Amino acid sequence: MTTTRYLTRAAVLAAIALTASACGQGSGGSAPAGGGGESGGSGGSDSYTVAFVPKLQGVPYFEAMNTGGEAACEELGCEWLYQGPVEADAAAQSDIVRSFIQQGVDALVVAPNDPDSIAPLLQQAADAGIAVATSDTDAPGSAREVFVSQASTQGIGEGLTDALLEGMGGSGQYAIVSCGETAQNLNAWIEVQREYTASEYPDAEIVDVVYAGEDQARATQLATDLLNANPELTGLVGECTSSAPGVAQAVRDAGRIGEVSTVGLGTPQSMLPYLEDGSSSAAILWDVEALGYLTAYAGVQLASGEGFGDISAVTDQVPDATYDKAEQTLLLGPPLRITADNAGDYDY
Numbered sequence: 001m002t003t004t005r006y007l008t009r010a011a012v013l014a015a016i017a018l019t020a021s022a023c024g025q026g027s028g029g030s031a032p033a034g035g036g037g038e039s040g041g042s043g044g045s046d047s048y049t050v051a052f053v054p055k056l057q058g059v060p061y062f063e064a065m066n067t068g069g070e071a072a073c074e075e076l077g078c079e080w081l082y083q084g085p086v087e088a089d090a091a092a093q094s095d096i097v098r099s100f101i102q103q104g105v106d107a108l109v110v111a112p113n114d115p116d117s118i119a120p121l122l123q124q125a126a127d128a129g130i131a132v133a134t135s136d137t138d139a140p141g142s143a144r145e146v147f148v149s150q151a152s153t154q155g156i157g158e159g160l161t162d163a164l165l166e167g168m169g170g171s172g173q174y175a176i177v178s179c180g181e182t183a184q185n186l187n188a189w190i191e192v193q194r195e196y197t198a199s200e201y202p203d204a205e206i207v208d209v210v211y212a213g214e215d216q217a218r219a220t221q222l223a224t225d226l227l228n229a230n231p232e233l234t235g236l237v238g239e240c241t242s243s244a245p246g247v248a249q250a251v252r253d254a255g256r257i258g259e260v261s262t263v264g265l266g267t268p269q270s271m272l273p274y275l276e277d278g279s280s281s282a283a284i285l286w287d288v289e290a291l292g293y294l295t296a297y298a299g300v301q302l303a304s305g306e307g308f309g310d311i312s313a314v315t316d317q318v319p320d321a322t323y324d325k326a327e328q329t330l331l332l333g334p335p336l337r338i339t340a341d342n343a344g345d346y347d348y
Contacts, residue, residue: 157192
């Protein structure tokens with residue numbers, strides 16, 4: 001199923017028209033200088049301003065989230081503001097968050113590079129009367145009112161492990177090339193991979209975890225170093241959308257396609273060449289545009305005070321979405337396994 005099927009219906013607009021009545025425009029990658037709040041939306045006093053601060057702006061993954069958020073606001077009557085750091089830098093991200101707080105947006109959603117450093121700013125936003133959420137990666141214990149999660153931690157970690165070990169024949173040594181050392185979601189997935197590998201694949205082991213930031217070239221170099229330092233290595237995992245193609249490129253460059261299996265959390269179009277030549281056997285991901293759509297929806301629900309007691313308004317667009325009240329988590333649905341056969345179904 002292509003992502004556009006999630007983004008074309010108007011069911012959500014009818015369901016929450018009482019709380020969001022006018023259509024705003026996305027920022028196209030930068031926040032405007034004007035304020036948010038009730039007077040800041042382009043659609044008038046009932047148009048909520050939802051600001052999303054990704055880990056990193058300009059990469060296909062977060063640009064796809066931006067596309068989904070813009071599409072949602074076209075239907076929901078919100079104004080979507082999108083701005084992130086040009087490098088995966090916690091301090092730069094914090095500066096952008098402060099800017100949105102000063103503007104007085106109605107809802108602020110962040111994908112934290114560093115949950116600990118962002119938590120005080122989320123509290124500051126909440127104290128200023130701004131609805132606060134996280135998306136893609138969480139800041140547990142912070143003031144956020146909901147975490148918009150792409151898929152369950154267990155599902156992602158197990159999906160990565162199963163896909164890799166299938167290619168490795170169920171045994172052998174593998175390493176993980178992750179991104180940010182402090183990213184809560186990546187570290188949680190790695191922990192699942194450690195436990196699941198030990199329990200379900202006793203003849204396999206993780207021999208190293210290294211961190212490339214959000215830099216694909218660095219991921220390729222680190223993966224190359226791992227292959228050179230560990231002659232017995234037969235598997236690599238790219239733990240984010242920059243390291244997934246990075247590890248596959250390292251195997252391609254080393255001429256070891258068929259000898260070393262790779263999987264990763266890669267976007268479909270970035271992974272397609274590697275899936276086609278066998279340097280990657282699968283990517284584990286989710287519908288990223290739908291995650292952006294769900295993020296904008298969450299912002300409007302929080303800003304309007306509606307909450308998530310009834311999420312039927314969004315399930316036409318995101319049919320597998322569920323809300324866990326105890327965990328304060330709005331879940332997109334199960335992860336997807338992307339292969340050479342279905343990668344072309346997605347345009348990002």
